[in-house]
Amino acid sequence: MNGVLGLLLLLLSAASTYVRPVVTKECDSINMFGGMCLGVRGRSTPLPSALEECQVTDTDIAFLLDGSGSVAGYEFTTMKNFVVNLIQTLQKKTNNIQFAVSQYSSGCDIHMNFNEFSRAYNWASSVRNIRQQQGGTMTAAAISKLVGQLFVSSAGARPNANKILIVITDGESEDGSNLPSAIARADAKKIIRYAIGVGNAFDSYRARQELDKIASSPAKDYVFKVSNFGALSKILSTLEENIIAIEGIAWLHSIHGRVRPITRCQESPWREDVSLGILPLTDV
Structure with a gap:
């Protein structure tokens, strides 16, 4: 020993x-x-x-939850618990990440921006107490609002941080024609996007294509599809690993003299x- x-x-x-x-x-x-x-x-x-280099970068993560009428009340509760669990898991791994939580349906509410989340006495209770909007599904409008009003310094976003948006939805948007412009604005700010589709609505080709549009490229790395809200827990560890990997790259020389990138804790x-x-x- x-x-x-x-x-x-x-x-x-x-x-x-x-x-x-x-x-x-x-x-x-x-x-x-x-x-x-x-x-x-x-x-x-x-x-x-x-x-050669070992750097840790800051990361700002925003959650966008589907609060439309097609999501049952207990499913919305399950979605909020998933968000709480993912945040708690990430907080145990690193202190370089800050969070924000929003909900959308016909409109979009930013329940806690990055500043408000960091100052919250009990952020987990605040997330669990979010009341469901129950309306339509205006996904493009919601993404545009977050790009313009959440990923900004006045809301606590850090200029040099990695920016991540996690969208959880149970169906197609009602403003799909506006998605390309919303995504273009997100791309201009270099916002990395994960799209999580829940339920059988995404069995259709058109719905799956919309998830691919919402997510960053390549879609295979940034799109998740689960059968129901209860199955969100099955992707928690994979999503956590992906986010930690985004947080930084360590560059090094191998024993053969070649430079390789290795993601942390992956x-x-x-x-x-x-x-x-x-x-x-x-x-x-």
């Missing part, structure tokens, strides 16, 4: 000379240095020659001939 502990201390000490500590985060491996998960896998070999196809389980990736 003493020999194993000594090896771990030696490896972590060596790692700290290559990675500048920036932020401490919870990690599934043995420790975190500068935002990168380090863990021993396979036999020990020398560390990579250099870690499982990668590790090779056994590399120490600490941090590289290399397959060639890209």
Whole structure:
């Protein structure tokens, strides 16, 4: 046991000379240095020659919940609980993310902008107490409002932060013809968008195409479809991992002299001939 502990201390000490500590985060491996998960896998070999950069970026995440009349009351409650659970999970991983919560139907209400969320005494209760609007489904108008009124400095959005919008909806919009212009405005602000479609409405080709339009490209990486609101919990861990991966990239040299990007705390196809389980990736 003493020999194993000594090896771990030696490896972590060596790692700290290559990675500048920036932020401490919870990690599934043995420790975190500068935002990168380090863990021993396979036999020990020398560390990579250099870690060029290790930076952690801020991230602003806004949730846009479908409060239209087609969503049953208990389903709206399930959706709010999903949002609370995802936020709590992310808060355990990092302190670089801030949140905002909005709802839309015929209109769009920003219940908590980034400033209000950070100041909330009990934000989870505030989210759970959001009352459902019950109206139409004006998705494009809602996205446009968030781009212009939420992802702005006056609402607490940070100019250099990653911007993420998570849209949860149970059906097609009533203003689909306005989606291209709304998405263009979101793209202009570099807002990364996840689209979560709930229910059998998205069995139709047209509805699936609309989800693809709402989401960032490629759609396969940013679109989720679940059969019902109860199934939202099944995508929580995947969505969490994707968001953490967006939060930053660590650039490093492999032992073969090639520079590779590795996302933080994300499982990668590790090779056994590399120490600490941090590289290399397959060639890209």
